[in-house]
Every structure is written in C-alpha cells, then in structure tokens.
Amino acid sequence: MHKRSELLTFDGVSKIYRKSGEPVVALDSFSLSISTGEIVGLLGPNGSGKTTCVKLATGLVSADEGIVSWRGDPLPKQSPFKHLREMGVLLEGRGAAYDRLSILENSRYFCKLRESKFDASYFSELVDALEIEDVNTPIRQLSTGNKLRAGLLGSLIHKPTLLLLDEPTLGMDIFGVECLERILQSGVSKGVAFVLSSHDLDFVERLSSRIVCISGGRKVFDGDRSHFMGLSSRYLLSLDIAETNLEAAREALSSSTGRVWRFVSASQIELHIDDYQQVCKILIDLLPVLSTFRGMELRSVSLADRYKALIEFQREGEGPMA
Ligand SMILES: Nc1ncnc2c1ncn2[C@@H]1O[C@H](COP(=O)(O)OP(=O)(O)OP(=O)(O)O)[C@@H](O)[C@H]1O
Incomplete structure (x- = not known):
C-alpha cells in the first residue's frame, strides 16, 4: 500500500x-x-x-x-x-x-x-x-x-x-x-x-x-x-395501501408494529428499520394484514436516501452532523 x-x-x-x-x-x-x-x-x-x-x-x-x-x-x-x-x-x-x-x-x-x-x-x-x-x-x-x-x-x-x-x-x-x-x-x-x-x-x-x-x-x-x-437505519420497508382512510391505516400500522410510519406519496407509506432482526419482527407482526396491501417493498437504504435525509435535516435548521 x-x-x-x-x-x-x-x-x-x-x-x-x-x-x-x-x-x-x-x-x-x-x-x-x-x-x-x-x-x-x-x-x-x-x-x-x-x-x-x-x-x-x-x-x-x-x-x-x-x-x-x-x-x-x-x-x-x-x-x-x-x-x-x-x-x-x-x-x-x-x-x-x-x-x-x-x-x-x-x-x-x-x-x-x-x-x-x-x-x-x-x-x-x-x-x-x-x-x-x-x-x-x-x-x-x-x-x-x-x-x-x-x-x-x-x-x-x-x-x-x-x-x-x-x-x-x-x-x-x-x-x-x-x-x-x-x-x-x-x-x-x-x-x-x-x-x-x-x-x-x-x-x-x-x-x-x-x-x-x-x-x-x-x-x-x-x-x-x-x-x-451508518448514520441512520439500514432498511426501508414500504407498503402500497389501497385504504380510503389513509390516516386510519397509518395509525393502525403504527399501533400494530409500535413504530411511526410516514407517507411518501398519496398511497405509499414507509418505515425505516435499524437492523435485520427488527425487520423480521415487524414482518411477523404485519403477517395477518399483509395481503390487504397492494404491494410491499423491502430494500437496503441507499446513499441517495441518506443524502436526502441529511439535506432535509440541514434545511430544517440543524447544524453539521459530523
Ligand atoms: N459567477 C457567479 N456569479 C454570481 N454567483 C455565482 C457565480 N457562480 C456561482 N454563483 C452562485 O454561487 C452559488 C454556488 O454555486 P456553484 O456553481 O458552486 O454550486 P453547485 O453546487 O456547483 O451547483 P450545481 O449542483 O447546480 O452545479 C450559487 O448560489 C450560484 O448561483
């Protein structure tokens, strides 16, 4: 070297x-x-x-x-x-x-x-x-x-x-x-x-x-x-929901998984998850209602996701992260 x-x-x-x-x-x-x-x-x-x-x-x-x-x-x-x-x-x-x-x-x-x-x-x-x-x-x-x-x-x-x-x-x-x-x-x-x-x-x-x-x-x-x-969570789980009352769906999801889900579009809701064990636990919790959604995607968080979160954090008036 x-x-x-x-x-x-x-x-x-x-x-x-x-x-x-x-x-x-x-x-x-x-x-x-x-x-x-x-x-x-x-x-x-x-x-x-x-x-x-x-x-x-x-x-x-x-x-x-x-x-x-x-x-x-x-x-x-x-x-x-x-x-x-x-x-x-x-x-x-x-x-x-x-x-x-x-x-x-x-x-x-x-x-x-x-x-x-x-x-x-x-x-x-x-x-x-x-x-x-x-x-x-x-x-x-x-x-x-x-x-x-x-x-x-x-x-x-x-x-x-x-x-x-x-x-x-x-x-x-x-x-x-x-x-x-x-x-x-x-x-x-x-x-x-x-x-x-x-x-x-x-x-x-x-x-x-x-x-x-x-x-x-x-x-x-x-x-x-x-x-x-490594600044934040490693996985992103998103659900495509067909509910007419989206806010109610979000609340139901939040209470069944004990997490705060957030909307990314009119019908898509997502959750950041720290590690693989938590991913498994959340999927097990969701299993009984999984078939009621129109689709599901689980992926690793990308550099683009991190970058977007960092810039949004800055725009909200916070200082340097590192
Ligand atoms: N010659 C110039 N005269 C006046 N302002 C300028 C000049 N060059 C750049 N700026 C301003 O300086 C700031 C930084 O510009 P810069 O081109 O370095 O940004 P950037 O990060 O490369 O942007 P982009 O991703 O769009 O290429 C901007 O507000 C831009 O409008």
Whole structure:
C-alpha cells in the first residue's frame, strides 16, 4: 500500500460572488483535505458550492477568505495554475477540449500546455479504456457522450495525481460509465486521488471511499462512506395501501408494529428499520394484514436516501452532523 500524502487543502475558505450588486456566499469557512489514493464523493444540492470548490482548486477564481494549498503550499496569487500539471479537471461534465481539434490533437496540445511529454502508448491505453472509436474527428462532430469521453481523456493524458471530476457521468451511457469506473479503480490502486462532484448518487455510492457533503456553502459531513451509510437505519420497508382512510391505516400500522410510519406519496407509506432482526419482527407482526396491501417493498437504504435525509435535516435548521 502506498503512503498517503496530502495534495489539495482548503483551510477556512470563503467565496462570495456578486449577483446584481448583492453578495452571494458560495462557500463559507470551508475546510477540506484530499490525499493520494482516495476517491471522495463531493455531494450537495444545486447551488451549494461544489463547482466553486473545483474553480478555487484550479485557480479559476480566488478565495475571499482562507487559503487553498497544493502539497502544502498556498496557490500563488500571481500564477495559480502551476499545480495543474499534476491535476486533471472536468468541469460541469465538460473537458476543456477545443471543439475544432480532434481528440488526438487536443491530447497533444494539453500535454504541451502542461509541460508533459505526450506518451503515445498511454494515449492508446486511454483510448482503449474509454472505448473511443475515432480519435481524428473534430470534437464538435462527436455525440454528447463521446465529447465527455474526449474530455475525460484530456483530463487524464498528462498523468495527473488528482482528478477533479465535476458531473463525469452526465450524458454518458452505461458502457461509458463502466469504463470510467474501471479507470478510477485502476488509478486509485496506483495512488491517484479523485474528487467526484456528481448528482449521480449510485455512481458516487459504488466508487467513493469518503463522502463530503456541502449545503448552502457549508460542509455538513466529511467522513468514510461506511460512517455516512451508518448514520441512520439500514432498511426501508414500504407498503402500497389501497385504504380510503389513509390516516386510519397509518395509525393502525403504527399501533400494530409500535413504530411511526410516514407517507411518501398519496398511497405509499414507509418505515425505516435499524437492523435485520427488527425487520423480521415487524414482518411477523404485519403477517395477518399483509395481503390487504397492494404491494410491499423491502430494500437496503441507499446513499441517495441518506443524502436526502441529511439535506432535509440541514434545511430544517440543524447544524453539521459530523
Ligand atoms: N459567477 C457567479 N456569479 C454570481 N454567483 C455565482 C457565480 N457562480 C456561482 N454563483 C452562485 O454561487 C452559488 C454556488 O454555486 P456553484 O456553481 O458552486 O454550486 P453547485 O453546487 O456547483 O451547483 P450545481 O449542483 O447546480 O452545479 C450559487 O448560489 C450560484 O448561483
């Protein structure tokens, strides 16, 4: 196993934009540290500050307060782009590729820009890994998913140590997503770090070892994925009920199981359950009335469920959970 070293750090960073003369706090006293060999899922609702993080890390915007550092050195105000030789970026599902150039021409150009030697065999390796069929067509003539593959190749070609991938699966088909997963898994085994800023929560759940959650520009969770997944119950039982008096049905269910069920839609009611033993007990209690429901689903709670609960908790005015 490689020895971890710190790559990117945000220390008490705040970023305030101006919209029609009014201040917009995009990030508020935000601290984060990314080390080699980890895949970090950066989650947050629309407008919570994720893209701003990526822009600050790449020197596209500068912090109003706090310090952004690369390998322990604050990004210099005059030339904040030097570290990009070691960083690959995909911003808002797009690479920085030039539309009129082909994938091959873009790759050569980006290597030159980052003062890195173009490695033809590594280029072929990436073309195969991303299942790219044509490297000579101008980017503008490619389909959306293939443009994204081109952007990913462009962000990888100079062999970066950290990749910031903002919406890396946007418009990508399932085969492309699988290619990307293999690339991430192979990269992380060699010590490369990845930050996945994405609304594709299944993708984040499958790959991330750590979850960072932002809400309203503030960090509300930072920890192992297993910790994040363990924040609340493990199972979700939902029933499709055909009752005309739904509230009465809910009360009957609550009294027969001793639990508080909640409505998720006009005819669906659900219950969070902590562990498998409790699931068994509740199902036994429900057995006599089970056939009166229109349907039943029992599933494990997903990262999307946890994330939704955390953000709702924040919106109700609570503080950070971890
Ligand atoms: N150039 C800008 N000028 C003014 N306000 C901005 C600018 N860029 C971002 N903002 C505001 O800053 C806040 C954070 O935006 P940001 O793009 O970082 O969010 P995000 O988490 O990436 O959102 P999304 O999930 O929708 O991509 C939002 O309120 C946004 O409107």
